Amino acid sequence: MGSETKVYTLQEVAPHNNAKDCWLVISGKVYDVTKFLDDHPGGDEVLLAATGKDATDDFEDVGHSSSARAMLDEYYVGDIDSATIPTKKAYTPPNQPHYNQDNTSEFIIKLLQFLVPLIILGVAVGIRFYTKQSS
Numbered sequence: 001m002g003s004e005t006k007v008y009t010l011q012e013v014a015p016h017n018n019a020k021d022c023w024l025v026i027s028g029k030v031y032d033v034t035k036f037l038d039d040h041p042g043g044d045e046v047l048l049a050a051t052g053k054d055a056t057d058d059f060e061d062v063g064h065s066s067s068a069r070a071m072l073d074e075y076y077v078g079d080i081d082s083a084t085i086p087t088k089k090a091y092t093p094p095n096q097p098h099y100n101q102d103n104t105s106e107f108i109i110k111l112l113q114f115l116v117p118l119i120i121l122g123v124a125v126g127i128r129f130y131t132k133q134s135s
């Protein structure tokens, strides 16, 4: 009895996103927290903001106590079909123009900027020295 677990898709859970009907998805399970909204120590707004998506990270980030975790059972209504949850976005660095990651060419340019005038000066002094001596 009662062993059948209802499996919801995220699309089914998502419309339960208001103060009169609020469902959360946490760790693969679906919770109807409508009755808990007024009692949640963190306030109803955070719960409402966590609807329509996998709220596991939101729930975990707060570092809820074990008694908070124990309360979850009370609101359990079924499981979530994990295939309907968009996969976590892997961190993609913001789209930036491709800067030259390798600084070698920059270094060579700096070195040349420094060396070329020195070489010219050296050559000039050398020529001057040489012509003075030979004349």
Ligand code: HEM
Pocket: 024, 031, 033, 040, 041, 042, 043, 046, 047, 050, 055, 058, 059, 062, 063, 064, 065, 066, 067, 068, 069, 071, 072, 075
């Ligand atoms: C059914 C799910 C949830 C239950 C049963 C629950 C329960 C609780 C409980 C009992 C506390 C008091 C502190 C503790 O014992 O850890 C708490 C605090 C808090 N909860 Fe939740 N919570 C739930 C979901 C969420 C979600 C999805 C968020 C979203 C961010 C959230 C945000 C917070 C915050 C910010 C606090 C801290 C409040 C404060 O210390 O001022 N909770 N929650």
